[in-house]
Amino acid sequence: MTEQRVRWGVLATGGIAAAFTADLVDLPDAEVVAVASRSKDSAEAFAERFGIPRAYGGWDALARDEDIDVVYVATPHSAHRQAAGLCLEAGRNVLCEKAFTLNAREAGELVALARGRGSFLMEAMWMYCSPLIRRLKALVDDGAIGDVRTVHADFGLAGPFPPSHRLRDPAQGGGALLDLGVYPVSFAQLLLGEPTDVMARAVLSEEGVDLQTGALLSWAGGALASVHCSVVGGTATTASVTGSRGRIDIPYGFFHPDRFVLHRDGREPEEFAADAADGPRSSLKHEAREVMRALRAGETESPLVPLEGTLAVMRTLDAIRDRIGVRYPSEANEPGLTPA
Numbered sequence: 001m002t003e004q005r006v007r008w009g010v011l012a013t014g015g016i017a018a019a020f021t022a023d024l025v026d027l028p029d030a031e032v033v034a035v036a037s038r039s040k041d042s043a044e045a046f047a048e049r050f051g052i053p054r055a056y057g058g059w060d061a062l063a064r065d066e067d068i069d070v071v072y073v074a075t076p077h078s079a080h081r082q083a084a085g086l087c088l089e090a091g092r093n094v095l096c097e098k099a100f101t102l103n104a105r106e107a108g109e110l111v112a113l114a115r116g117r118g119s120f121l122m123e124a125m126w127m128y129c130s131p132l133i134r135r136l137k138a139l140v141d142d143g144a145i146g147d148v149r150t151v152h153a154d155f156g157l158a159g160p161f162p163p164s165h166r167l168r169d170p171a172q173g174g175g176a177l178l179d180l181g182v183y184p185v186s187f188a189q190l191l192l193g194e195p196t197d198v199m200a201r202a203v204l205s206e207e208g209v210d211l212q213t214g215a216l217l218s219w220a221g222g223a224l225a226s227v228h229c230s231v232v233g234g235t236a237t238t239a240s241v242t243g244s245r246g247r248i249d250i251p252y253g254f255f256h257p258d259r260f261v262l263h264r265d266g267r268e269p270e271e272f273a274a275d276a277a278d279g280p281r282s283s284l285k286h287e288a289r290e291v292m293r294a295l296r297a298g299e300t301e302s303p304l305v306p307l308e309g310t311l312a313v314m315r316t317l318d319a320i321r322d323r324i325g326v327r328y329p330s331e332a333n334e335p336g337l338t339p340a
Helices: 015-024 040-050 059-064 077-089 104-117 131-141 176-192 285-297 307-324
Strands: 006-011 030-036 054-056 070-073 093-096 121-123 148-156 197-204 210-218 224-230 239-243 246-250 259-264 270-273
Touching (some): 006 015, 015 030, 015 040, 030 059, 054 059, 059 077, 077 104, 104 121, 131 176, 131 246, 148 176, 176 239, 176 307
Parallel strands (some): 006 030, 070 093, 148 224
Antiparallel strands (some): 197 210, 210 224, 239 246, 259 270
16 A cells, blocks of 8 residues: 555544544544444544544445545454454454453464465554663663563553443453553563463452453463453552562553663663653554554554464463453354353
8 A cells, every 4th residue: 555645444433442533633644534323323423523524323334435544443352353254254454442352263364364365464552663662672682681580560540340330241342451460461472472481360250250360471481461340449549560680660551651761780760751742652653654654555464563473462462361261252152161
Protein backbone atom coordinates (compact mmCIF):
# COMPACT_ATOMS: atom_id res chain seq x y z
CA MET A 1 0.00 0.00 0.00
CA THR A 2 1.49 3.33 -1.04
CA GLU A 3 -1.42 5.75 -0.56
CA GLN A 4 -0.71 8.66 1.75
CA ARG A 5 -3.85 8.30 3.86
CA VAL A 6 -4.75 5.00 5.49
CA ARG A 7 -8.48 4.30 5.63
CA TRP A 8 -9.68 2.71 8.87
CA GLY A 9 -12.78 0.83 9.85
CA VAL A 10 -13.70 0.48 13.52
CA LEU A 11 -15.50 -2.66 14.68
CA ALA A 12 -17.30 -2.04 18.01
CA THR A 13 -18.23 1.17 19.79
CA GLY A 14 -17.13 0.77 23.42
CA GLY A 15 -14.71 2.79 25.50
CA ILE A 16 -11.45 1.55 23.96
CA ALA A 17 -12.89 2.00 20.45
CA ALA A 18 -13.73 5.60 21.30
CA ALA A 19 -10.27 6.27 22.78
CA PHE A 20 -8.49 4.84 19.75
CA THR A 21 -10.76 6.60 17.26
CA ALA A 22 -10.24 9.92 19.02
CA ASP A 23 -6.50 9.53 18.41
CA LEU A 24 -6.99 8.32 14.84
CA VAL A 25 -9.00 11.36 13.79
CA ASP A 26 -6.19 13.53 15.14
CA LEU A 27 -3.64 11.96 12.77
CA PRO A 28 -3.38 13.74 9.40
CA ASP A 29 -2.53 10.54 7.50
CA ALA A 30 -5.41 8.48 8.95
CA GLU A 31 -9.04 8.53 7.88
CA VAL A 32 -11.83 6.68 9.69
CA VAL A 33 -14.32 5.81 6.96
CA ALA A 34 -16.69 3.34 8.65
CA VAL A 35 -17.82 1.95 11.99
CA ALA A 36 -19.83 -1.16 12.78
CA SER A 37 -21.75 -2.43 15.77
CA ARG A 38 -24.33 -5.12 16.27
CA SER A 39 -26.60 -2.18 17.13
CA LYS A 40 -27.32 0.18 14.24
CA ASP A 41 -28.20 2.96 16.70
CA SER A 42 -24.89 2.55 18.49
CA ALA A 43 -22.96 2.64 15.23
CA GLU A 44 -24.79 5.76 14.05
CA ALA A 45 -24.22 7.56 17.35
CA PHE A 46 -20.51 6.67 17.23
CA ALA A 47 -20.27 7.84 13.61
CA GLU A 48 -21.93 11.16 14.45
CA ARG A 49 -19.61 11.65 17.42
CA PHE A 50 -16.46 11.25 15.34
CA GLY A 51 -17.65 12.43 11.93
CA ILE A 52 -17.43 8.97 10.32
CA PRO A 53 -19.18 8.71 6.91
CA ARG A 54 -20.60 5.18 7.16
CA ALA A 55 -22.23 3.32 10.06
CA TYR A 56 -23.13 -0.37 9.80
CA GLY A 57 -25.54 -2.28 12.00
CA GLY A 58 -23.56 -5.49 11.61
CA TRP A 59 -19.99 -6.73 11.24
CA ASP A 60 -20.37 -8.33 7.80
CA ALA A 61 -20.92 -5.06 5.96
CA LEU A 62 -17.79 -3.52 7.49
CA ALA A 63 -15.73 -6.59 6.62
CA ARG A 64 -16.90 -6.40 2.99
CA ASP A 65 -16.24 -2.66 2.63
CA GLU A 66 -13.41 -2.53 0.08
CA ASP A 67 -12.72 1.13 0.81
CA ILE A 68 -11.19 0.09 4.14
CA ASP A 69 -7.44 -0.53 4.35
CA VAL A 70 -7.44 -1.88 7.93
CA VAL A 71 -10.03 -2.76 10.55
CA TYR A 72 -9.54 -2.07 14.24
CA VAL A 73 -11.32 -4.80 16.24
CA ALA A 74 -12.36 -3.49 19.67
CA THR A 75 -14.96 -6.02 20.84
CA PRO A 76 -14.59 -7.91 24.14
CA HIS A 77 -11.85 -10.51 23.67
CA SER A 78 -14.40 -13.34 23.65
CA ALA A 79 -15.48 -12.07 20.20
CA HIS A 80 -12.01 -11.38 18.77
CA ARG A 81 -11.73 -14.72 16.98
CA GLN A 82 -15.07 -14.25 15.23
CA ALA A 83 -14.72 -10.54 14.44
CA ALA A 84 -11.08 -10.55 13.32
CA GLY A 85 -11.58 -13.81 11.42
CA LEU A 86 -14.55 -12.35 9.56
CA CYS A 87 -12.48 -9.36 8.47
CA LEU A 88 -9.45 -11.44 7.47
CA GLU A 89 -11.62 -13.81 5.42
CA ALA A 90 -13.03 -10.79 3.58
CA GLY A 91 -9.53 -9.61 2.69
CA ARG A 92 -9.19 -6.84 5.27
CA ASN A 93 -6.04 -6.12 7.27
CA VAL A 94 -6.63 -6.21 11.03
CA LEU A 95 -5.45 -4.59 14.24
CA CYS A 96 -7.03 -6.63 17.06
CA GLU A 97 -7.28 -5.56 20.69
CA LYS A 98 -5.71 -7.51 23.52
CA ALA A 99 -6.01 -10.01 24.97
CA PHE A 100 -5.66 -11.12 21.36
CA THR A 101 -8.14 -14.00 21.76
CA LEU A 102 -9.52 -16.21 24.53
CA ASN A 103 -6.76 -18.79 24.12
CA ALA A 104 -3.72 -19.81 22.10
CA ARG A 105 -5.70 -22.08 19.78
CA GLU A 106 -7.88 -19.17 18.62
CA ALA A 107 -4.81 -16.96 18.27
CA GLY A 108 -3.10 -19.58 16.12
CA GLU A 109 -6.15 -19.80 13.87
CA LEU A 110 -6.13 -16.04 13.26
CA VAL A 111 -2.40 -16.01 12.56
CA ALA A 112 -2.72 -18.92 10.12
CA LEU A 113 -5.63 -17.20 8.39
CA ALA A 114 -3.73 -13.93 8.00
CA ARG A 115 -0.57 -15.62 6.75
CA GLY A 116 -2.54 -17.80 4.35
CA ARG A 117 -4.15 -14.74 2.79
CA GLY A 118 -1.09 -12.48 2.96
CA SER A 119 -2.98 -9.98 5.12
CA PHE A 120 -1.58 -7.74 7.84
CA LEU A 121 -2.44 -8.75 11.42
CA MET A 122 -1.27 -7.22 14.68
CA GLU A 123 -2.26 -7.37 18.33
CA ALA A 124 -3.08 -3.93 19.72
CA MET A 125 -0.36 -4.12 22.37
CA TRP A 126 0.23 -0.38 22.40
CA MET A 127 2.81 -0.76 25.18
CA TYR A 128 5.23 -2.32 22.68
CA CYS A 129 4.89 0.75 20.41
CA SER A 130 5.66 3.27 23.15
CA PRO A 131 8.94 5.12 22.41
CA LEU A 132 9.90 4.88 26.08
CA ILE A 133 9.26 1.14 26.29
CA ARG A 134 11.27 0.69 23.10
CA ARG A 135 14.08 2.75 24.66
CA LEU A 136 13.93 0.63 27.82
CA LYS A 137 14.14 -2.59 25.83
CA ALA A 138 17.10 -1.26 23.85
CA LEU A 139 18.93 -0.42 27.09
CA VAL A 140 18.27 -3.88 28.48
CA ASP A 141 19.29 -5.58 25.24
CA ASP A 142 22.49 -3.52 25.16
CA GLY A 143 23.43 -4.73 28.66
CA ALA A 144 22.84 -1.47 30.54
CA ILE A 145 21.84 -3.40 33.68
CA GLY A 146 23.73 -6.59 32.93
CA ASP A 147 21.97 -9.94 32.75
CA VAL A 148 18.28 -9.72 33.62
CA ARG A 149 17.58 -11.49 36.92
CA THR A 150 14.03 -10.45 37.84
CA VAL A 151 11.04 -8.63 36.39
CA HIS A 152 8.09 -7.37 38.40
CA ALA A 153 4.87 -5.86 37.04
CA ASP A 154 1.35 -5.43 38.38
CA PHE A 155 -1.97 -4.00 37.21
CA GLY A 156 -5.03 -3.79 39.43
CA LEU A 157 -8.31 -1.89 39.52
CA ALA A 158 -10.18 -1.18 42.73
CA GLY A 159 -13.66 -2.03 41.49
CA PRO A 160 -15.98 -3.26 42.80
CA PHE A 161 -17.52 -4.63 39.63
CA PRO A 162 -21.01 -6.16 39.84
CA PRO A 163 -21.59 -9.73 38.62
CA SER A 164 -23.28 -8.33 35.50
CA HIS A 165 -20.12 -6.43 34.44
CA ARG A 166 -18.10 -7.90 31.56
CA LEU A 167 -15.11 -8.31 33.89
CA ARG A 168 -17.18 -10.78 35.91
CA ASP A 169 -18.85 -12.51 32.94
CA PRO A 170 -17.31 -15.86 31.91
CA ALA A 171 -19.09 -15.70 28.53
CA GLN A 172 -17.15 -12.52 27.73
CA GLY A 173 -13.81 -13.90 28.89
CA GLY A 174 -14.09 -12.02 32.17
CA GLY A 175 -11.56 -11.87 34.97
CA ALA A 176 -8.42 -9.93 35.77
CA LEU A 177 -5.99 -12.03 33.76
CA LEU A 178 -7.06 -11.47 30.16
CA ASP A 179 -8.11 -7.87 30.68
CA LEU A 180 -5.26 -6.62 32.89
CA GLY A 181 -2.77 -9.44 33.42
CA VAL A 182 -1.93 -9.49 29.74
CA TYR A 183 0.10 -6.30 30.32
CA PRO A 184 2.46 -7.61 33.04
CA VAL A 185 2.90 -10.91 31.16
CA SER A 186 3.60 -9.09 27.89
CA PHE A 187 6.08 -6.78 29.62
CA ALA A 188 8.02 -9.72 31.07
CA GLN A 189 8.06 -11.58 27.75
CA LEU A 190 9.15 -8.49 25.83
CA LEU A 191 12.37 -8.64 27.83
CA LEU A 192 12.82 -12.36 28.40
CA GLY A 193 10.79 -14.24 25.81
CA GLU A 194 8.51 -17.18 26.58
CA PRO A 195 9.01 -18.69 30.05
CA THR A 196 9.95 -22.32 30.54
CA ASP A 197 7.82 -22.77 33.65
CA VAL A 198 4.67 -21.16 35.08
CA MET A 199 3.29 -21.22 38.63
CA ALA A 200 0.11 -19.35 39.59
CA ARG A 201 -2.55 -18.84 42.25
CA ALA A 202 -5.82 -16.91 42.10
CA VAL A 203 -8.95 -15.89 43.95
CA LEU A 204 -11.99 -16.78 41.86
CA SER A 205 -15.43 -15.24 41.80
CA GLU A 206 -18.68 -17.13 42.20
CA GLU A 207 -19.00 -16.94 38.43
CA GLY A 208 -15.69 -18.75 37.99
CA VAL A 209 -13.45 -15.92 36.75
CA ASP A 210 -10.30 -14.69 38.48
CA LEU A 211 -10.68 -11.67 40.74
CA GLN A 212 -6.95 -11.50 41.32
CA THR A 213 -4.10 -13.63 40.08
CA GLY A 214 -0.43 -13.88 40.91
CA ALA A 215 2.04 -15.81 38.76
CA LEU A 216 5.72 -16.66 38.95
CA LEU A 217 7.34 -17.18 35.57
CA SER A 218 10.79 -18.71 35.22
CA TRP A 219 13.36 -19.11 32.45
CA ALA A 220 16.04 -21.72 31.89
CA GLY A 221 18.76 -19.09 32.27
CA GLY A 222 17.71 -18.37 35.85
CA ALA A 223 15.54 -15.27 35.40
CA LEU A 224 12.24 -14.92 37.27
CA ALA A 225 9.22 -12.68 36.76
CA SER A 226 6.53 -11.91 39.33
CA VAL A 227 3.29 -10.69 37.74
CA HIS A 228 0.02 -9.75 39.41
CA CYS A 229 -3.41 -8.50 38.32
CA SER A 230 -6.61 -7.66 40.17
CA VAL A 231 -10.13 -6.33 39.73
CA VAL A 232 -10.67 -6.04 43.49
CA GLY A 233 -7.80 -3.73 44.45
CA GLY A 234 -6.11 -0.74 42.88
CA THR A 235 -2.43 -1.66 42.72
CA ALA A 236 0.63 0.53 42.19
CA THR A 237 0.62 -0.49 38.50
CA THR A 238 4.39 -0.25 38.34
CA ALA A 239 7.14 -2.35 36.84
CA SER A 240 10.83 -2.95 37.46
CA VAL A 241 13.62 -4.87 35.78
CA THR A 242 16.63 -5.91 37.85
CA GLY A 243 19.86 -7.08 36.31
CA SER A 244 23.28 -8.17 37.53
CA ARG A 245 24.57 -4.58 37.31
CA GLY A 246 21.56 -2.35 37.85
CA ARG A 247 17.80 -1.79 37.76
CA ILE A 248 15.12 0.08 35.80
CA ASP A 249 12.01 1.35 37.59
CA ILE A 250 8.82 2.46 35.84
CA PRO A 251 6.31 4.39 37.97
CA TYR A 252 2.51 4.25 37.86
CA GLY A 253 1.11 3.32 34.46
CA PHE A 254 4.10 1.22 33.36
CA PHE A 255 2.37 0.14 30.14
CA HIS A 256 2.07 3.75 28.91
CA PRO A 257 4.93 5.46 30.75
CA ASP A 258 5.91 9.09 30.67
CA ARG A 259 9.27 8.33 32.33
CA PHE A 260 11.49 5.65 33.82
CA VAL A 261 14.63 5.67 35.97
CA LEU A 262 17.80 3.73 35.20
CA HIS A 263 19.95 2.77 38.19
CA ARG A 264 23.43 1.53 37.26
CA ASP A 265 25.90 0.31 39.82
CA GLY A 266 28.40 3.04 40.68
CA ARG A 267 26.49 5.81 38.82
CA GLU A 268 23.88 8.42 39.60
CA PRO A 269 20.30 7.48 38.58
CA GLU A 270 19.30 8.58 35.07
CA GLU A 271 15.73 9.58 34.23
CA PHE A 272 14.36 9.05 30.74
CA ALA A 273 11.25 11.09 29.92
CA ALA A 274 8.79 11.05 27.07
CA ASP A 275 9.14 13.65 24.35
CA ALA A 276 6.73 16.50 25.04
CA ALA A 277 5.58 16.27 21.42
CA ASP A 278 4.19 12.80 22.11
CA GLY A 279 1.26 14.30 24.01
CA PRO A 280 -0.43 12.61 26.97
CA ARG A 281 0.97 9.26 27.96
CA SER A 282 -2.42 7.62 27.35
CA SER A 283 -2.01 8.26 23.61
CA LEU A 284 -2.64 5.33 21.27
CA LYS A 285 -1.16 7.19 18.32
CA HIS A 286 2.15 5.32 18.33
CA GLU A 287 0.28 2.06 17.77
CA ALA A 288 -1.73 3.54 14.90
CA ARG A 289 1.41 4.99 13.32
CA GLU A 290 3.14 1.61 13.47
CA VAL A 291 0.21 -0.09 11.71
CA MET A 292 0.20 2.53 8.98
CA ARG A 293 3.97 2.38 8.57
CA ALA A 294 3.81 -1.39 8.14
CA LEU A 295 0.96 -1.20 5.63
CA ARG A 296 2.78 1.37 3.51
CA ALA A 297 5.90 -0.81 3.62
CA GLY A 298 3.93 -3.85 2.45
CA GLU A 299 4.61 -5.75 5.68
CA THR A 300 2.13 -8.36 6.91
CA GLU A 301 3.19 -8.05 10.55
CA SER A 302 4.94 -5.52 12.74
CA PRO A 303 8.47 -6.11 14.03
CA LEU A 304 7.43 -4.21 17.18
CA VAL A 305 4.48 -6.53 17.90
CA PRO A 306 5.43 -9.78 16.12
CA LEU A 307 2.81 -12.48 15.80
CA GLU A 308 5.10 -15.12 17.29
CA GLY A 309 5.38 -12.97 20.40
CA THR A 310 1.60 -12.65 20.60
CA LEU A 311 1.23 -16.43 20.31
CA ALA A 312 3.83 -16.93 23.06
CA VAL A 313 1.95 -14.58 25.40
CA MET A 314 -1.30 -16.44 24.70
CA ARG A 315 0.40 -19.73 25.58
CA THR A 316 1.52 -18.25 28.90
CA LEU A 317 -1.98 -16.93 29.65
CA ASP A 318 -3.34 -20.40 28.88
CA ALA A 319 -0.79 -21.94 31.25
CA ILE A 320 -1.76 -19.51 34.03
CA ARG A 321 -5.45 -20.27 33.54
CA ASP A 322 -4.65 -23.97 33.63
CA ARG A 323 -2.95 -23.52 37.01
CA ILE A 324 -5.78 -21.43 38.51
CA GLY A 325 -8.64 -23.45 37.04
CA VAL A 326 -10.41 -20.89 34.85
CA ARG A 327 -12.21 -22.15 31.77
CA TYR A 328 -14.70 -20.18 29.70
CA PRO A 329 -18.03 -21.58 28.42
CA SER A 330 -16.84 -21.72 24.80
CA GLU A 331 -13.89 -23.92 25.88
CA ALA A 332 -15.93 -26.92 26.93
CA ASN A 333 -13.83 -29.24 24.77
CA GLU A 334 -10.58 -27.26 24.88
CA PRO A 335 -7.58 -29.48 25.74
CA GLY A 336 -5.00 -28.42 28.29
CA LEU A 337 -7.25 -26.26 30.46
CA THR A 338 -8.47 -27.54 33.80
CA PRO A 339 -12.17 -26.89 34.51
CA ALA A 340 -12.95 -24.51 37.36
